[in-house]
């Protein structure tokens with residue numbers, strides 16, 4: 057890739073990140089103004105309604121279909137690129153949006169994550185200025201890397217029209233600081249994100265899935281309740297969720313940040329490109345006019361169709377909450393007998409929540425996980441970290457603020 061490393065800067069020589077208790081190393085703490093974390097961090101005192109109002113023109117409206125779960129929605133569709141982009145995580149809508157913006161000269165650069173040349177699972181921030189080079193950033197990597205540390209270098213290099221592709225905790229900090237940074241134009245393309253962990257720990261997980269973990273080139277948690285693995289040999293393997301060796305993972309496999317993350321669907325992006333609600337295809341949430349103009353860029357090669365939905369989420373979410381409470385209390389997970397697992401594994405794709413209902417299920421599970429883990433580990437952070445809409449998502453399951461003190465006063469009414 058012509059643009060790596062950016063500006064002759066070795067991406068591994070970012071300045072040291074000061075230690076912080078809840079931090080996914082989005083890059084702000086490594087800039088010349090690390091105190092900006094206080095204004096920028098989703099783990100300190102986020103203001104989702106205020107930022108939604110500035111970026112999308114209004115905060116999410118719980119009375120509008122699905123906005124409580126997914127944030128401000130201008131429209132949602134099921135979509136796929138035809139033909140799919142080689143090497144993409146799904147069909148490559150995310151990276152192709154960046155490529156088209158560069159081709160059309162609508163941006164000077166795209167800030168995103170490339171694979172580390174030594175370890176393709178490790179993300180490395182890059183500024184891409186040539187459309188062809190977006191092919192090299194396709195695919196999902198597990199781990200954290202200081203994407204936003206390249207914002208100021210981008211501006212200093214004259215890239216005042218920028219597109220950023222990021223996961224929710226990166227996009228939150230970007231949006232919180234956007235007005236101070238002075239871009240002429242900013243497009244934000246977000247992906248959903250959940251259950252991230254360090255690249256090192258992810259390699260331990262791969263080692264539990266295969267005798268040849270170094271040959272695994274692709275992994276995805278599919279909405280048909282199976283994990284798909286692809287290997288450098290060309291082999292493809294799927295494993296039902298219930299057969300995954302989750303119980304063999306150490307307690308700290310998922311960091312507290314990702315167990316208490318309140319923005320699964322990247323609500324501050326102009327467009328969110330995921331798969332959860334897509335029933336086997338991609339799932340797009342266009343959030344504002346800029347997101348609509350982004351999607352226009354792919355109009356000649358994208359197939360779109362209405363989203364589907366099916367099943368009921370409540371029992372799945374209740375079961376998840378019971379297990380999360382046991383695990384957070386240090387108790388072993390309630391495991392079903394081995395002989396039942398194949399049967400349930402067969403039944404889940406048939407009777408479990410599907411399409412949009414699957415996405416709602418996952419969002420409610422994450423909301424409950426946030427409340428349970430914060431209450432156990434950092435109860436004093438709850439009133440600042442948990443937005444009002446997250447309380448509304450978990451309220452049907454009997455989870456509520458212990459006292460008014462748990463709820464952020466400015467969100468109370």
Ligand SMILES: Cc1cc2nc3c(=O)[nH]c(=O)nc-3n(C[C@H](O)[C@H](O)[C@H](O)COP(=O)(O)OP(=O)(O)OC[C@H]3O[C@@H](n4cnc5c(N)ncnc54)[C@H](O)[C@@H]3O)c2cc1C
Pocket residue numbers: 143144145146147148149150151152168169170179193194195196197198199200221222223247248249250251252329330331332333338
């Ligand atoms: C850790 C993680 C967890 C995710 N969990 C979910 C989920 O639960 N549900 C869901 O619907 N979608 C999830 N996604 C998004 C999903 O994996 C796809 O990236 C998304 O659907 C886009 O597919 P695509 O083919 O359009 O992407 P591509 O065109 O292949 O482009 C992928 C883009 O993602 C960027 N990227 C890759 N890894 C990272 C990373 N670690 N940090 C930041 N940016 C990265 C790449 O640089 C590239 O720009 C997750 C992504 C990540 C990184």
Ligand code: SF4
Pocket residue numbers: 076078079080081082083084085086092093096097098099225229
């Ligand atoms: S803003 Fe970013 S770097 Fe700063 S504490 Fe939060 S996640 Fe860490």
Ligand code: SF4
Pocket residue numbers: 080223224225226249250251252313314315317318
């Ligand atoms: S789960 Fe949340 S906190 Fe963790 S990496 Fe993803 S967006 Fe960031």
